Amino acid sequence: MDQIQFLALGGGREIGANSFFLRLGSHGLLIDAGLHPEKKGWEAFPRAELLDPFAVDSFIVTHAHSDHIGGIPFLLQSQPQARVIATPETIEIARVMLRNSATLLPKQHPLEIMDKLPFYTEAKIDELITNIEPRRFGKPFQLSETSKPITATLYMSGHILGAGGILIEYDGKRIFHTGDTSLHPQTLIAGAELPEGPVDVLITESTNGRDDAYLSHSRETELERLLTVVNDTLTGGGSVLIPVFALGKMQEALMMMTDAMRDKKIPTVDIYTGGMARLISQIYDKTAHSQSRLRNDELLGDIKQEDIPRRDGLFSGKFFKTPSIVLASSGMMQEGTSSYLLAQRWLRQKTFAICFIGYTDPRTPGYIVSHAEPGSRIKFGSMKRDVPVRCKIERFRFSAHARREELLEIARRLKPKHIVLTHGDTEAMNTFSEALRIECPQARISAPEVGKWYRLLSE
Numbered sequence: 365m366d367q368i369q370f371l372a373l374g375g376g377r378e379i380g381a382n383s384f385f386l387r388l389g390s391h392g393l394l395i396d397a398g399l400h401p402e403k404k405g406w407e408a409f410p411r412a413e414l415l416d417p418f419a420v421d422s423f424i425v426t427h428a429h430s431d432h433i434g435g436i437p438f439l440l441q442s443q444p445q446a447r448v449i450a451t452p453e454t455i456e457i458a459r460v461m462l463r464n465s466a467t468l469l470p471k472q473h474p475l476e477i478m479d480k481l482p483f484y485t486e487a488k489i490d491e492l493i494t495n496i497e498p499r500r501f502g503k504p505f506q507l508s509e510t511s512k513p514i515t516a517t518l519y520m521s522g523h524i525l526g527a528g529g530i531l532i533e534y535d536g537k538r539i540f541h542t543g544d545t546s547l548h549p550q551t552l553i554a555g556a557e558l559p560e561g562p563v564d565v566l567i568t569e570s571t572n573g574r575d576d577a578y579l580s581h582s583r584e585t586e587l588e589r590l591l592t593v594v595n596d597t598l599t600g601g602g603s604v605l606i607p608v609f610a611l612g613k614m615q616e617a618l619m620m621m622t623d624a625m626r627d628k629k630i631p632t633v634d635i636y637t638g639g640m641a642r643l644i645s646q647i648y649d650k651t652a653h654s655q656s657r658l659r660n661d662e663l664l665g666d667i668k669q670e671d672i673p674r675r676d677g678l679f680s681g682k683f684f685k686t687p688s689i690v691l692a693s694s695g696m697m698q699e700g701t702s703s704y705l706l707a708q709r710w711l712r713q714k715t716f717a718i719c720f721i722g723y724t725d726p727r728t729p730g731y732i733v734s735h736a737e738p739g740s741r742i743k744f745g746s747m748k749r750d751v752p753v754r755c756k757i758e759r760f761r762f763s764a765h766a767r768r769e770e771l772l773e774i775a776r777r778l779k780p781k782h783i784v785l786t787h788g789d790t791e792a793m794n795t796f797s798e799a800l801r802i803e804c805p806q807a808r809i810s811a812p813e814v815g816k817w818y819r820l821l822s823e
């Protein structure tokens with residue numbers, strides 16, 4: 365049997381610049397090329413220098429979150445020959461996301477780094493996007509047609525619009541990479557579909573692998589808890605700020621709030637949305653009949669939305685006078701974003717509330733605000749003075765990732781001989797491997813380090 369080797373260029377033992385390379389005989393397959401959301405400088409990029417130039421024959425992109433696609437232009441600088449493949453939905457979203465990266469990167473990185481990133485221009489990104497080959501879920505395609513063909517099939521992985529897992533069949537072996545996945549359906553996105561088992565190798569994400577009851581909260585109870593806070597705040601005369609990612613969380617939150625207003629669970633008030641999130645909602649609408657989408661006949665564009673004012677107008681927004689719901693990016697309140705700026709005034713308002721509905725990295729302002737004690741004073745980002753915490757702050761868990769029990773179920777159903785853990789922090793991976801050992805006693809388990817080659821199925 366030809367060797368199958370695995371190398372993490374990023375996203376090994378952490379959630380970051382996710383990028384994985386598989387060598388299948390003489391064929392090089394790259395999966396994703398992300399940017400780390402928090403790291404600065406070259407540390408934020410996948411380790412492209414670990415690959416020989418021209419080592420990548422095919423390059424499959426699982427979905428359009430920037431920790432999976434932000435490094436594509438960078439990776440293609442040294443691998444220009446690679447044939448890039450993604451679902452049509454991912455291609456559409458990637459265009460918006462990468463154009464946004466191109467405008468943000470110069471603000472986050474010094475000139476000496478930007479000088480070495482010639483592909484982050486609008487024209488070049490458009491060219492890269494135009495060259496991506498669209499492939500639909502469930503339709504096998506060939507990566508290599510030599511004497512030992514390599515076949516790939518994308519499987520809808522839930523998570524966000526267009527997201528997929530990849531089944532690779534080569535030399536009588538089956539390798540399944542989950543991508544970012546969720547078996548449970550969300551408000552707008554259907555749950556994942558898996559290939560028939562068994563597979564030989566399962567490369568699985570482990571974001572929620574930690575042994576933590578909080579991560580197992582059901583969506584129904586979380587939604588009820590969220591709507592109680594939103595309702596109490598609006599009826600008490602205050603406004604609610606929900607920091608969201610422009611891709612995925614915003615569309616989910618908009619639909620949740622609209623459903624709740626229609627069902628009279630919260631008062632009907634103005635909903636504010638803005639910028640890039642709107643562009644992505646348009647793609648959700650344009651591809652409303654995608655297999656990823658639930659409620660295919662309901663368009664986000666039909667929901668009445670007010671514009672979040674631009675920077676200068678933010679502090680005089682009408683939401684400070686009239687009870688409203690503001691869905692502002694970013695989800696982690698990254699410096700300079702609308703949610704970051706709004707928080708500084710929101711925190712001082714006694715009758716207001718800030719509701720976090722997703723994960724916040726401990727290094728971000730969102731983490732500091734979401735963990736602030738009422739009555740305390742906090743400082744975040746590059747703020748000069750601290751602000752008093754007078755508003756209500758609540759955290760909710762609406763994960764777009766599989767819960768721990770779902771991750772175990774994937775392993776149970778696919779019965780792999782070798783499990784490779786990715787996309788999780790060390791703690792999540794350690795506790796999750798213990799659970800996997802009980803669930804799949806037959807399987808070898810690896811948690812690859814970035815930069816180290818692993819031979820799959822060799823023992």
Ligand SMILES: [Zn+2]
Pocket residue numbers: 427429432523544
């Ligand atoms: Zn993702």
